[in-house]
Amino acid sequence: DTAVSQTPKYLVTQMGNDKSIKCEQNLGHDTMYWYKQDSKKFLKIMFSYNNKELIINETVPNRFSPKSPDKAHLNLHINSLELGDSAVYFCASSQDGTRVPGELFFGEGSRLTVL
Amino acid sequence: KQEVTQIPAALSVPEGENLVLNCSFTDSAIYNLQWFRQDPGKGLTSLLLIQSSQREQTSGRLNASLDKSSGRSTLYIAASQPGDSATYLCAVLSGGSYIPTFGRGTSLIVHP
Numbered sequence: 001d002t003a004v005s006q007t008p009k010y011l012v013t014q015m016g017n018d019k020s021i022k023c024e025q026n027l028g029h030d031t032m033y034w035y036k037q038d039s040k041k042f043l044k045i046m047f048s049y050n051n052k053e054l055i056i057n058e059t060v061p062n063r064f065s066p067k068s069p070d071k072a073h074l075n076l077h078i079n080s081l082e083l084g085d086s087a088v089y090f091c092a093s094s095q096d097g098t099r100v101p102g103e104l105f106f107g108e109g110s111r112l113t114v115l
Numbered sequence: 116k117q118e119v120t121q122i123p124a125a126l127s128v129p130e131g132e133n134l135v136l137n138c139s140f141t142d143s144a145i146y147n148l149q150w151f152r153q154d155p156g157k158g159l160t161s162l163l164l165i166q167s168s169q170r171e172q173t174s175g176r177l178n179a180s181l182d183k184s185s186g187r188s189t190l191y192i193a194a195s196q197p198g199d200s201a202t203y204l205c206a207v208l209s210g211g212s213y214i215p216t217f218g219r220g221t222s223l224i225v226h227p
Binding site for chain 1: 202
């Protein structure tokens, strides 16, 4: 069983469209994250979310919004896509860091290309 | 704000060499430090996790050490193999926001 799974793996779309990337973890973790990996391979945090708190990186445009229907899912919704949004987006999860900071597990990534 | 630096940025070595990859961080108040490898076009695979109370962790040919006071961790790879070729990333989990911060990685090529 895949611990952290993301769909779709590849996404090609036009500027101005709205798209979503889904993430699910079956590890029973309390905290989930979204990271963006740019063309230079640098991983930058976008959001961190557990059942208590959403932490947003202030540099993330408000066109990006995380949506969590339950503890095992954290989806990423992007409005009005721009060329600069092209990147690989990674979902990750860990045990609640407020008590027992744990090992971080990553999904395989979703490569978004905006034309 | 935690900053993580990895040196060298790239490394190319012949098979069989023992390697040391470095990771340094600016804020020593950390909970843990984790090493990953990333193959081209793939996700991140966890290699080793060191809690703040630990000095080192070992897995097979890999050994990671942690010196919180100096803000450093090293990943030692023994008897390198072509299959070790990948990008190696370290991530530091600090107090406060509890969000892991990544370095920019070391790109390793081991040639036969």
